[in-house]
Amino acid sequence: MxxxxxxxxxxxxxxxxxxxxxxxxxxxxxxxxxxxxxxxxxxxxxxxxxxxxxxxxxxxxxxxxxxxxxxxxxxxxxxxxxxxxxxxxxxxxxxxxxxxxxxxxxxxxxxxxxxxxxxxxxxxxxxxxxxxxxxxxxxxxxxxxxxxxxxxxxxxxPENNSRKKFWVNLSFQLKYCILMMAVGLSLTLISLVFSYTYLRVTIQELVGNNQFLLNKFLVPYVITFIIICVAFCAITFAVGKVLSHRIAGPIYAFERYLYGIMRGENIPLLKVRKGDEFKELEALAEEITKRLNVIKAERTVNVVEFNDGINPDDKPRQ
Known part of the structure; x- marks a missing residue:
């Protein structure tokens, strides 16, 4: 926007x-x-x-x-x-x-x-x-x-903007998701250690080593933090899945495009979906298609000229 x-x-x-x-x-x-x-x-x-x-x-x-x-x-x-x-x-x-x-x-x-x-x-x-x-x-x-x-x-x-599967490159996408979860989990654990220690020391400074009060304040805090941590990890995994799909999806589509060309198939122009990365692959695929069409046209012209230059009365040598 x-x-x-x-x-x-x-x-x-x-x-x-x-x-x-x-x-x-x-x-x-x-x-x-x-x-x-x-x-x-x-x-x-x-x-x-x-x-x-x-x-x-x-x-x-x-x-x-x-x-x-x-x-x-x-x-x-x-x-x-x-x-x-x-x-x-x-x-x-x-x-x-x-x-x-x-x-x-x-x-x-x-x-x-x-x-x-x-x-x-x-x-x-x-x-x-x-x-x-x-x-x-x-x-x-x-x-x-x-x-x-x-x-x-x-x-x-939109139906025309969605892929049939979300895991187009399972190994890469899982690594991406796990990496995001690991970073998020590391940050939350650091926050937990710091905040828990700070809160515990503060309570002890105010009321002494009163185990009842420590449990009253710290146990709910830790429980809440764990719930938030689990939710945060789940969200980072889901976000990682979406973001990795936006990276792997265009590459996967471009690979299919290239394999189709190698097999001589009539492949339509590559279209990167909205929100995906590597949108420049569209222009690259379009340029490749144009070059291939030019090469095919030149070869067709050469073949026609070669056939026109052959005298039908000429017989091949025995």
Whole structure:
């Protein structure tokens, strides 16, 4: 995509986050219920996820895991934006709005340890759970994503742009995936050792060698980190599979093209699929085809001229 289109895609994320921050700062000054028909504004501290989910988990596990999950989703968002085969501004903007809302709540957990909710819709007898602008905009993002998938599904998964198999060069692609997983796993293990040691030493400095408190804080942390590590490795493997396919696929197609020429088959022009690397192979294959056609034409002309130069009355010597 062009720079202007990338700006259009990223802008909803920034705007969503800023609107959420401004409204939450305003909401922190609410001291009593403010009602406007079925719409009510009341300050509420949400220690869980969306609509209060996971609020009964231990605070360390809840805050760390939900905040880290938000950062994890941000990285996933960047990968999805990079790997989408079409520009589809509707889909991409929907993803940006969704992630912007998630990051708004993640910022709350990092700064305050809880999420500020302040909107309630309904009557005294029947009302919605408290939510905020970020929660509402996330549903807008979901709606845009679903709408784009329904409307542009054929463009997302075009039949003429997909290969029958994803493992076109098994040994190379597996090495590529394992290498990516190894790098990712190494980084996560380094982060685990550093953060675990830092957290343990900090707790011991504050409360001494209290095994109960150490287990209370460190065990949930390690469990959460392991879950994130496993998910991260799975995603890096999947990303490695896709990226390696974009490298191996064009080479595989070019090899088939060359083998077809060697066997004298009529091979159509090589077309590299969208998102694949080595797009210059298309021009190279086209140039090879042109040169071969010129050589064939020259040979045909020479054969015709040679046949025309033979006198039919001439008889071969006995």
């Amino acid at each position: 062009k720079k202007r289109e990338w700006l259009i895609v990223i802008l909803p994320l920034v705007v969503t986050w800023l609107v959420d921050r401004v409204t939450k700062l305003w909401a922190t000054d609410i001291t009593s219920v403010k009602s406007h028909g079925p719409l009510h504004f009341v300050l509420h501290h949400n220690h869980g996820a969306m609509l209060g989910l996971f609020s009964d988990l231990p605070s360390v596990l809840r805050i760390v895991s939900l905040s880290t999950g938000g950062a994890f989703l941000l990285c996933t968002y960047a990968l999805i934006q990079y790997m989408l085969p079409i520009k589809s501004l509707t889909l991409r903007c929907g993803l940006s709005i969704l992630i912007g809302g998630i990051l708004g709540n993640v910022a709350d957990r990092i700064v305050w340890g809880y999420v500020v909710d302040f909107i309630v819709v309904g009557t005294p007898t029947l009302s919605s759970p408290a939510f905020n602008i970020a929660d509402a905009l996330q549903w807008v993002g979901y709606a845009l994503i679903v709408f784009a998938i329904i409307r542009e599904g054929e463009l997302l998964w």
